Amino acid sequence: MAVRRVVLLARPGAGKSTQGRLLAGQLGVAYVATGALLRDEVASGSSLGGHIASVLAHGDLVADEVVVAILARELEQAVATGGYVLDGFPRDLAQAAAFEEHFPSAVQPQVAVLLDVPADECRQRLLARASSEGRSDDTPETIDRRLALFDEDLMPVIERYEQRGILVRVDGAAERRVVAEQILAGLGIS
Numbered sequence: 001m002a003v004r005r006v007v008l009l010a011r012p013g014a015g016k017s018t019q020g021r022l023l024a025g026q027l028g029v030a031y032v033a034t035g036a037l038l039r040d041e042v043a044s045g046s047s048l049g050g051h052i053a054s055v056l057a058h059g060d061l062v063a064d065e066v067v068v069a070i071l072a073r074e075l076e077q078a079v080a081t082g083g084y085v086l087d088g089f090p091r092d093l094a095q096a097a098a099f100e101e102h103f104p105s106a107v108q109p110q111v112a113v114l115l116d117v118p119a120d121e122c123r124q125r126l127l128a129r130a131s132s133e134g135r136s137d138d139t140p141e142t143i144d145r146r147l148a149l150f151d152e153d154l155m156p157v158i159e160r161y162e163q164r165g166i167l168v169r170v171d172g173a174a175e176r177r178v179v180a181e182q183i184l185a186g187l188g189i190s
């Protein structure tokens with residue numbers, strides 16, 4: 001069975017968006033990132049966007065119903081046109097459960113790829129990105145908060161996908177090209 005629906009799990013700063021875009025291009029499917037979708041909503045100037053802006057500024061997570069609603073239209077469209085590589089969802093067990101509850105099985109992920117990068121390396125990369133890109137949620141305080149949330153919230157999701165036998169672990173600290181090759185190998189594509 002060809003892989004067409006992939007979730008990427010990793011600490012912030014582990015290179016999810018770089019590898020996600022590459023992988024989506026290789027699979028010929030849509031790259032869907034919840035962080036970018038939320039920032040688009042902020043940029044649209046809607047009242048929902050105004051609320052999301054203050055959540056992002058604190059480095060907190062946006063409410064599940066909001067993320068699921070924004071994601072639903074994107075994922076359905078992505079699946080209709082071939083599939084997706086999803087970056088940023090699910091972030092915790094409640095979101096993993098919401099995925100199973102609110103989306104049909106034809107939209108559920110077939111594989112979860114864990115890009116494994118140590119927290120210290122992620123912190124360095126995020127601080128470097130903060131000075132080059134100036135993203136408002138890349139301050140030292142929000143970076144530490146987002147990394148702490150990962151350990152608390154995403155670990156149980158990783159365990160859940162591992163128990164289901166759909167987890168592929170990749171050393172994300174390697175060079176970009178090597179990481180991309182390892183992901184493809186893990187999906188049985190190389």
Ligand code: AMP
Binds near residue numbers: 036067
């Ligand atoms: P990212 O671009 O993935 O680093 O996400 C940036 C911010 O968007 C996060 O710090 C959260 O505030 C918010 N966010 C992204 N994905 C989710 C999600 N699945 N659930 C809740 N909040 C999210």
